[in-house]
Amino acid sequence: MVLVSAVRDYVNRMLQDISGMKVLILDSQTVSIVSVVYSQSELLQKEVFLVELIDSISKSKESMSHLKAVYFLRPTSENIQYMRRQLSNPRFGEYHLFFSNMLKDTQIHLLADSDEQEVVQQVQEFYADFIAIDPYHFTLNMPSNHCYILPAVLDPSNLQNFCDRAVDGIGAVFLALKRRPIIRYSRTSDIAKRIAHEAAKLMYQQESGLFDFRRMEMSPLLLIVDRRDDPVTPLLNQWSYQAMVHELIGIQDNKVDLRSIGKFPKDQQEVVLSSEQDVFFKANMYENLGDIGMNIKRMVDDFQQVAKSNQNIQTIEDMAKFVDNYPEYRKMHGNVSKHVTLVTEMSKIVEERKLMLVSETEQELACNGGQVATFEWFRLLR
Numbered sequence: 001m002v003l004v005s006a007v008r009d010y011v012n013r014m015l016q017d018i019s020g021m022k023v024l025i026l027d028s029q030t031v032s033i034v035s036v037v038y039s040q041s042e043l044l045q046k047e048v049f050l051v052e053l054i055d056s057i058s059k060s061k062e063s064m065s066h067l068k069a070v071y072f073l074r075p076t077s078e079n080i081q082y083m084r085r086q087l088s089n090p091r092f093g094e095y096h097l098f099f100s101n102m103l104k105d106t107q108i109h110l111l112a113d114s115d116e117q118e119v120v121q122q123v124q125e126f127y128a129d130f131i132a133i134d135p136y137h138f139t140l141n142m143p144s145n146h147c148y149i150l151p152a153v154l155d156p157s158n159l160q161n162f163c164d165r166a167v168d169g170i171g172a173v174f175l176a177l178k179r180r181p182i183i184r185y186s187r188t189s190d191i192a193k194r195i196a197h198e199a200a201k202l203m204y205q206q207e208s209g210l211f212d213f214r215r216m217e218m219s220p221l222l223l224i225v226d227r228r229d230d231p232v233t234p235l236l237n238q239w240s241y242q243a244m245v246h247e248l249i250g251i252q253d254n255k256v257d258l259r260s261i262g263k264f265p266k267d268q269q270e271v272v273l274s275s276e277q278d279v280f281f282k283a284n285m286y287e288n289l290g291d292i293g294m295n296i297k298r299m300v301d302d303f304q305q306v307a308k309s310n311q312n313i314q315t316i317e318d319m320a321k322f323v324d325n326y327p328e329y330r331k332m333h334g335n336v337s338k339h340v341t342l343v344t345e346m347s348k349i350v351e352e353r354k355l356m357l358v359s360e361t362e363q364e365l366a367c368n369g370g371q372v373a374t375f376e377w378f379r380l381l382r
Helices: 002-016 030-035 040-045 077-088 105-114 145-149 156-177 190-206 241-248 279-284 289-311 316-352 355-367 371-381
Strands: 022-026 048-053 064-073 092-099 120-125 131-134 137-139 182-185 221-224 255-257 270-272
Touching: 002 064, 002 092, 002 131, 002 156, 022 030, 030 064, 030 131, 040 048, 048 064, 064 077, 077 105, 105 120, 145 156, 156 190, 182 190, 190 221, 241 279, 241 289, 241 316, 270 316, 279 289, 279 316, 289 316, 316 355
Parallel strands: 022 048, 022 064, 064 092, 092 120, 182 221
Antiparallel strands: 131 137, 255 270
């Protein structure tokens, strides 16, 4: 739970030290950062009774002085402007400001100048400027990032924004892990070189004191590679559970939206696939489709046994036991329904798109490359 626990720890520290009723205010990016590591029920346990986006909360004029506002934002110019406007006419009793990365001195001065009524209780940097999708993987949710590896980029200003966001995210990951890495990059890639140089400048020059952690016996290695170094792998069909769900249906911030592939009951239209919350998914996320089918069958059999035992209620003690176990039963029922639905829908897609035959052809092309055999495979696919 390295990355997930690091972000959860930051969110815990934001919320547990502030007593009383709270409103949590996020931006379009930090809402994803929080949602993948913290559930709504966990927020309620921390006395968070309202979650809002900063742009929507800015449009409301209603006073809520009984609430304490906890802001968790990226330190962007846009968010600083939002904060300045809100602090000039405060709606909440207290303001606790947390930023997901390093603030500039000028931004701190702007916030201080805007806090004329002295409602800001604290301003802190919590380095969770990345989306921890599981303990060992994170994403920055940068749309169309493949465009920036092209040899000629038409929009240099956007390229700089892309590099800045990548460096901010990488820097935050290592600050959260309390490590300063050795940096290596693909020499043939201009964009990899640029990101590596800017990351090194941040960690070893501009903010060297911030990254001055206790030296380890083995320094971590940050390896920056270019997707063009291996263009074949992403073109091949994937057959492990998590990869298939992502490729055939789509996973965004550990959520799968099933509305795009068919009609489903309301409670199954969007399902959560998180290795931290779903024991079955954690155990099977890297298993291939054939093994998944057998493992789901075992899970269904186990659930049927539990369901049968719940039908045999004859005494008061049985009723009490059923009530105690009902939340776990409901959770198990939801989990079984979710995975059966996902595998069923993926099996339909595999059948419709002839993906077994397509994958066999891909492997033939990638590994053997014989022109005559390849032509025969394509003829079969027509």
